[in-house]
Amino acid sequence: MTLRTRFAPSPTGFLHIGGARTALFCHLHTRHYGGTTILRVEDTDLERSKQEAVDAILDGMHWLGLDPDEGPYFQSANREKHLDIVDQLLIAERAYRCYCSKEELDQMRDEQRSAGLKPRYDGRCRDRGSAPTPDAPYVIRFRRPKVGEVIWQDKIQGEVRVRNDELDDLILVRSDGSPTYNLAVVVDDHNMGINLVIRGEDHLSNTPRQIQLFEALAWDVPEYAHMPLLHGEDGAKLSKRHGAVSVLAFKEDGFLASAVNNYLVRLGWSHGDQEIFTTKEMEELFDICEVGRSAAIFNSDKLLWINSHHIMDAQPEDLLEELTYQLQRIGIEGVENSRLLEIIPEFQERSKTMVEMAQKIAFLFIDELPPYEPNAAKKHMKIAAIGPLSELTSRLESCQDWSHDSIEKVFKSILDAFGIKMGKLAQPVRVALTGTATSPGIYETLCLLGRQKTISRLKAGVVFLEEKAAAAE
């Protein structure tokens, strides 16, 4: 039997990191077993469903490389099918009309709570024959079995048992005639041939109810895997209040999709001591059955470290898109890919994020002189560097071949001529060229910057030093 899994978000907001993890685990497990992933938007609550949210979820999944094989399907489109099933249940007396008002139910729950009981519907309309008044509003409830228990072998949680008397008669159809989530899920999972449901542990308590429904309809029950939740830094379930930001915010912040996936997959799952996984490796190795049962706390330091590794390990071509995106965000546009491809390798192991990379390479593209960082200038732009710097400038000007080796020879000749150490030369040069005290190797930096900009910035550096010397007198 071919594996069919679904990711079923409700369109009430963007795809956050916890939802992304669920989608990822679905995707990975399904890929491992060669199955089919289905995206189904759970929009039975039309009031809270938003098209923008659907788009945001789709965008988030696409960025992470989690596009579904089928869908998106919209649960609201299946309304008639859901309601047909309820008719069947009504006829079979597995469902009944309940005329209780919300106030009545609230009061009932309050009483139960104060009596130390679990609040739940007490079934008072179960055997009510007729409507209190002909036009009384009603909901339709499922007539659950009262005895026995629901047992299933959860792929993560192991055997789970729930006594039927712990449950209550859930609502299938609202008083406005619309199907509820639990009904829609069961009908859709069945109709779509879903045979494995992977979802968050927060759905654990829905599962026995849904299994009861499957059984009442004499349908095959899918398998289940309830993932432990991802918690925020405060240890509580991720929510908008607990820093559950859109996954696309990670793109903004310069994270690579593969790194985000890699980070997420290690929360609850491991493969020996391996920390860094390519997407392909994850798809080959991951198995939902190996996921642990305890919740994990989101830790941005680890994500940053993983991101830096994915940047280092990437082919430069694979960084083009994200780098161009980040450059454009800081106002640098129109840089040729071929030029970027020369630059990227020098910055891969120096950038933890693509934002950082864009910032670090920005000095190469500005036409004006780079502003000197005060600390860098103070520490390295010493008056004593005037001689070496100006001599270097003129020797570079007459240097025929702007290559790493030729540039190195020129530098070495200056070192010999002045009897100074590399640090005394390279650092002032670095500040003059980049405005900062850090950059790739100095020869590489000159190569990337090019002859023209190098010479003019060095000259400006000499002027800067001369002015400084003049002011000191």
Add this chain to the structure above:
RNA sequence: GUCCCCAUCGUCUAGUGGCCUAGGACGCUGGCCUCUCACGCCGGUAACGGGGGUUCGACUCCCCCUGGGGACGCCA
């Protein structure tokens, strides 16, 4: 409150009764490398929540406590 789940370094985890004086990773930290930064390498820091059992022997099995989390909607 009721029901359910979880419990190894601050964090992510390995560990499936003896290989554990508990391994790896992030973080923090000492050092090496070095033209800077980074990478890399070497070292350090730090954990089996508590109490009972079971056993020749428990991080590993059972029970209780404690702690954390989740669920209890005409939301999904």
